Each structure stands twice: as structure tokens, then as C-alpha cells.
Amino acid sequence: MSKxxxxxxxxxxxxxTTSSAAISAGLAMRGHKTVVxxxxxxxxxxxxxxxxxxxxxxxxxxxxxGDAKLKQALIKDRRLENLFVLPTSQTRDKDAxxxxxxxxxxxxxxxxxxxxxxxxxxxxERGAHLAMYYADEAVVVTNPEVxxxxxSDRVLGLLNSKTFHAEKGEGAVKSQLLLTxxxxxxxxxxxxxxxxDVLEILAIPLLGIIPESTTVLKASNEGTPVSLDEKSPAGKxxxxxxxxxxxxxxxxxxxxxxxxxxxxxxxxxxx
Amino acid sequence: xxxxxxRPRKNGSAQTAKxxxxxxxxHERAGGTSPDFLPTLQREILEVVRRHMEIDGDAxxxxxxxGAELSSLEINIELPSGSKxxxxxxx
Numbered sequence: 001m002s003k004x005x006x007x008x009x010x011x012x013x014x015x016x017t018t019s020s021a022a023i024s025a026g027l028a029m030r031g032h033k034t035v036v037x038x039x040x041x042x043x044x045x046x047x048x049x050x051x052x053x054x055x056x057x058x059x060x061x062x063x064x065x066g067d068a069k070l071k072q073a074l075i076k077d078r079r080l081e082n083l084f085v086l087p088t089s090q091t092r093d094k095d096a097x098x099x100x101x102x103x104x105x106x107x108x109x110x111x112x113x114x115x116x117x118x119x120x121x122x123x124x125e126r127g128a129h130l131a132m133y134y135a136d137e138a139v140v141v142t143n144p145e146v147x148x149x150x151x152s153d154r155v156l157g158l159l160n161s162k163t164f165h166a167e168k169g170e171g172a173v174k175s176q177l178l179l180t181x182x183x184x185x186x187x188x189x190x191x192x193x194x195x196x197d198v199l200e201i202l203a204i205p206l207l208g209i210i211p212e213s214t215t216v217l218k219a220s221n222e223g224t225p226v227s228l229d230e231k232s233p234a235g236k237x238x239x240x241x242x243x244x245x246x247x248x249x250x251x252x253x254x255x256x257x258x259x260x261x262x263x264x265x266x267x268x269x270x271x
Numbered sequence: 272x273x274x275x276x277x278r279p280r281k282n283g284s285a286q287t288a289k290x291x292x293x294x295x296x297x298h299e300r301a302g303g304t305s306p307d308f309l310p311t312l313q314r315e316i317l318e319v320v321r322r323h324m325e326i327d328g329d330a331x332x333x334x335x336x337x338g339a340e341l342s343s344l345e346i347n348i349e350l351p352s353g354s355k356x357x358x359x360x361x362x
């Protein structure tokens with residue numbers, strides 16, 4: 001059975017597109033047939049992060065408006081057999097995205113794909129609303145920073161009330177927290193909220209902790225999903241998060257360099 | 272719990288961030304978002320007071336302070352030095 005998962009946050013710039021790309025690539029690496037859809041009409045960016053920007057011909061809006069077949073708009077990833085990208089439109093106005101249109105496309109995708117990842121735009125307007133509307137699950141991307149946590153809380157409220165499942169009384173969309181740009185050292189020194197602080201406030205299960213890492217910018221520069229860089233701390237963290245997303249029990253861990261640094265500080269403090 | 276996130280040191284600002292969020296979100300979750308009834312409240316108070324006294328249109332000041340334990344609604348009505356009862360009340 002296929003699953004529609006929205007990657008959302010409210011606040012912009014916290015890592016929704018990076019996470020959508022990394023999660024969808026991670027799912028495909030595990031053999032699941034996966035498609036990732038860009039819902040940010042007018043500000044197309046998922047194509048760049050996925051490295052397929054030069055192969056975009058038709059887009060999501062073309063499909064909704066009947067100007068192109070879904071098969072024509074789907075871009076097959078060159079690295080991963082099971083991965084496809086559905087880019088968004090860059091020019092047309094946001095009203096082109098309709099509830100009926102989104103439903104029709106998702107229904108057609110459900111017939112063929114195991115996972116459908118919806119990369120939400122920032123904000124809580126039309127695009128963000130429609131990205132979450134038909135979701136079965138949600139990944140709420142949050143930075144350990146006050147405005148991001150506040151916006152995530154707002155988005156969680158919408159996930160619990162303004163989605164198809166919620167409106168039908170079929171219960172809330174299962175929402176999990178993906179804490180990104182986390183810096184263990186700054187958190188340990190009290191400069192940054194801890195994982196527990198954010199969990200206590202938002203009160204949802206933790207899907208993963210993505211450490212602040214230079215490899216994220218490198219991956220975006222190169223158009224490679226971070227999870228394909230299995231050596232980087234962020235790549236590993238995304239791979240673990242994907243494992244949890246498909247139901248595996250994986251211990252929350254930090255990369256060795258950061259753990260050693262912490263122990264040193266701990267020893268320094270107690271001595 | 273995760274090996275790297277013991278209670279932050281007291282001098283850090285993370286604790287402040289957490290406390291501010293806890294207070295704010297408790298209010299936002301309970302009553303929607305911002306108290307958008309405040310402008311209406313201010314206008315209505317002004318109307319009521321004006322039935323009895325002559326005051327300026329900007330004499331009523333409404334402030335809301337949201338705290339962890341309790342919130343306070345502060346209403347300040349500024350009266351001009353020579354304020355007198357409104358005409359229809361001076362019979």
C-alpha cells in the first residue's frame with residue numbers, strides 16, 4: 001500500500017527541500033519505488049537539489065491542467081532506479097494548484113509508487129495546505145530555534161484539523177519531528193535548545209536528528225541528495241531517519257567526532 | 272537520553288528560549304493565535320466611558336501581558352485634568 005508523506009515546517013529555510021530530497025533518495029536506496037513532488041509553485045527548487053534541473057520539460061501544474069501526461073512530467077533519477085521527481089511550475093500562478101487536481105495526481109501516483117513525498121512550501125497558504133491535505137503521515141522539519149519551533153507547533157495544529165484524514169474524522173495525520181541543523185556542542189553548552197527541550201514543547205515522536213554539517217551545502221551545490229553521501233554525519237542521520245520512517249527501531253546516535261568532543265567537555269567540566 | 276544533551280548550563284540562553292516558547296504556545300494553542308479582540312475591546316470601553324465622561328478618542332489604552340501562571344489585562348483610561356461628566360448625564 002502506498003503512503004503519502006508531507007515534509008513541512010511552516011518556517012522557511014529550515015531544510016524542507018533538503019530533507020525531502022534526502023528522505024526520498026533514502027527510501028529509493030532501500031528499494032521502495034518513490035516519487036518526490038515539489039509543491040512550491042512559482043519557486044521551483046527541488047529540481048536543483050535533486051540535480052535534475054536541466055531535464056525539466058513538463059511539470060505538476062501541466063499535469064493538473066491536462067496539458068501533459070503524468071508519465072511525461074515524471075523525471076527518473078539517474079542514480080537510483082526507484083526514484084522519480086515531479087517538479088513544480090515556475091511561472092504560473094498559485095491558483096493553478098487545486099484540491100481536485102492534487103487528488104487526481106496523487107491517486108494516479110498511488111497506483112505505481114510505494115512512497116509519495118510532498119515537499120511543502122514555507123508558510124501556511126494554499127501550496128502548504130494542499131501539500132499536507134492528502135498526507136497519511138507528516139515529517140515536521142524544525143530547527144532548534146524559537147521561530148522554527150513556534151511555526152512547527154502551528155503546522156501541527158493544521159495537520160490535526162485541516163487535512164483530509166482529520167476532516168473525515170479518521171484521526172490525526174501521524175506527525176514526526178525531524179530536528180535539523182542541530183549542533184550538539186552548542187546545545188551541551190546551553191546556547192541552543194536541546195533535543196529534549198524541543199520534544200517537550202512539540203510533544204511528537206522524534207524521527208531523527210540531523211547535525212549541522214558542511215556536507216549539506218556541498219550536496220546542494222552538487223545536486224545530490226545528502227543521503228547519498230553515506231560517509232557524512234548528515235547523510236548517516238538521514239539514512240537512520242528513513243529507517244525509522246519505514247518502521248525500523250534504530251537508536252538515536254551522533255557521529256563519533258561529536259561524541260568524543262562531548263566526552264572531553266564532560267570530563268573537563270566534572271574534573 | 273541521547274548522550275549529548277544533558278541539562279544545559281544555567282548561563283546559556285537555550286533555557287530562556289524554551290521558557291518563552293512554553294508560555295507563548297500554551298496561549299496560542301488555547302485561544303487560536305493573537306488576541307484579535309483587543310482592538311474591539313478598546314473601542315467598546317471607550318464607548319462606555321464616553322457615555323459618562325468626555326474623554327479623547329485615544330484615552331483608552333489596553334495591554335495584555337501573558338505569563339506562565341497568569342495573564343493580566345491592563346486597561347488605562349486617561350482623564351483630562353478638567354474632565355467633566357458628559358452632557359446627557361449632567362441633569
